[in-house]
Amino acid sequence: MEQRITIVTLGVADLKKSTAFFEKLGWKRAVQELDSITFFQCGSIAFALYPLAALAEDIGISVERSGFSGITIAHNGRSKEDVDAILAEAERAGAEIVKPAEDAFWGGYSGYFRDLDGYLWEVAWNPGFALDDAGAVTLPD
Amino acid sequence: MEQRITIVTLGVADLKKSTAFFEKLGWKRAVQELDSITFFQCGSIAFALYPLAALAEDIGISVERSGFSGITIAHNGRSKEDVDAILAEAERAGAEIVKPAEDAFWGGYSGYFRDLDGYLWEVAWNPGFALDDAGAVTLPD
Numbered sequence: 001m002e003q004r005i006t007i008v009t010l011g012v013a014d015l016k017k018s019t020a021f022f023e024k025l026g027w028k029r030a031v032q033e034l035d036s037i038t039f040f041q042c043g044s045i046a047f048a049l050y051p052l053a054a055l056a057e058d059i060g061i062s063v064e065r066s067g068f069s070g071i072t073i074a075h076n077g078r079s080k081e082d083v084d085a086i087l088a089e090a091e092r093a094g095a096e097i098v099k100p101a102e103d104a105f106w107g108g109y110s111g112y113f114r115d116l117d118g119y120l121w122e123v124a125w126n127p128g129f130a131l132d133d134a135g136a137v138t139l140p141d
Numbered sequence: 142m143e144q145r146i147t148i149v150t151l152g153v154a155d156l157k158k159s160t161a162f163f164e165k166l167g168w169k170r171a172v173q174e175l176d177s178i179t180f181f182q183c184g185s186i187a188f189a190l191y192p193l194a195a196l197a198e199d200i201g202i203s204v205e206r207s208g209f210s211g212i213t214i215a216h217n218g219r220s221k222e223d224v225d226a227i228l229a230e231a232e233r234a235g236a237e238i239v240k241p242a243e244d245a246f247w248g249g250y251s252g253y254f255r256d257l258d259g260y261l262w263e264v265a266w267n268p269g270f271a272l273d274d275a276g277a278v279t280l281p282d
Contacts, residue, residue: 001166004183008149008214012258021257024234025142042145043277044184052258069210071260073149093165116162117153117193119212136184 001086004135005045007074007122011052018049030139044136046074046129059112059120060099072112074122078131080109086123087111095121142227145276146186148215148263152193159190171280185277187215187270200253200261201240213253215263219272221250227264228252236262 012018019029019038030046031039038049052070056062059072077083083101090113091097098120101111110124130138153159160170160179171187172180179190193211197203200213218224224242231254232238239261242252251265271279 001168003168003181005149005186005188008146010256010258010260014257018257021234021236025230027142027144040144043186043275045146045186047146069212070258071210071212089166093162095162115151116155116159117151117211119151134184 001075001089002135004075005073006076006124006129006131006135006137007046007048008042009048009050009055009072009074009122011055011070011072012049013052015049015051022049030141032141039139041139044134046137046139059122061120069119072120072122074124076124076126076129076131076137078125080125083109083111083123083125087113090115090121090123142216142230143276145216146214147217147265147270147272147276147278148187148189149183150189150191150196150213150215150263152196152211152213153190154193156190156192163190171282173282180280182280185275187278187280200263202261210260213261213263215265217265217267217270217272217278219266221266224250224252224264224266228254231256231262231264 027040029038030041040047077086087101095113095115098114099112101109104110108124108126110122112120112122114120168181170179171182181188218227228242236254236256239255240253242250245251249265249267251263253261253263255261
């Protein structure tokens with residue numbers, strides 16, 4: 001597993017309000033054609049806002065904040081095979097596979113593991129999000 | 142507030158065990174002289190592990206996971222004045238100042254705001270962590 005984070009996602013109560021908050025801070029949205037999720041390019045990583053209920057549903061866990069922080073960290077691989085290999089590697093390192101990788105509705109391939117402290121990591125392949133040689137993600141406009 | 146994230150920090154139950162988990166994934170520590178916190182360089186950002194109780198104490202909130210996700214996102218400014226200005230900007234945008242900026246025991250200057258969904262953002266100035274023109278952080282070895 002390369003040493004990098006690709007996306008930090010916050011599960012939010014009201015996507016429009018939360019998006020407006022960051023826009024008030026001067027941040028500019030990427031991937032503007034999507035209204036179900038908000039992306040911001042942040043240096044070599046992406047920062048995302050996604051409805052909390054949808055995020056919990058995507059992972060397949062309860063939305064209760066006591067059990068789920070509402071935050072996931074995504075690490076994107078370069079292929080579907082990468083995703084399977086990284087999830088297996090994480091499991092060998094002591095992680096719990098919460099959701100084995102499967103084809104995702106947004107055209108990619110994704111699974112989740114829970115790390116030792118209960119934090120959820122998405123391991124994904126997304127054909128629409130290019131990774132450069134260093135693993136930096138560049139979001140479409 | 143520039144459009145970037147500097148550090149993603151996970152509050153952890155056992156720093157040694159959690160650090161070992163990432164080392165098993167092949168990640169190499171930065172700032173190796175510190176044993177109270179673990180840093181990993183991740184592209185243009187830093188990823189950190191810090192004891193959950195210490196992280197909650199640093200912010201000044203309860204350690205209960207129902208009230209605190211255990212994750213903070215840090216955004217580093219270029220000066221103390223930057224930190225004050227960014228916290229004020231966040232407050233104007235609707236954030237709640239949880240901890241006004243103050244000199245930190247590690248030699249920097251830091252405060253926290255809570256965003257609209259309750260997520261905690263640290264706004265900090267750290268003279269030991271260089272930021273390049275694009276705002277990317279480079280951790281010492």
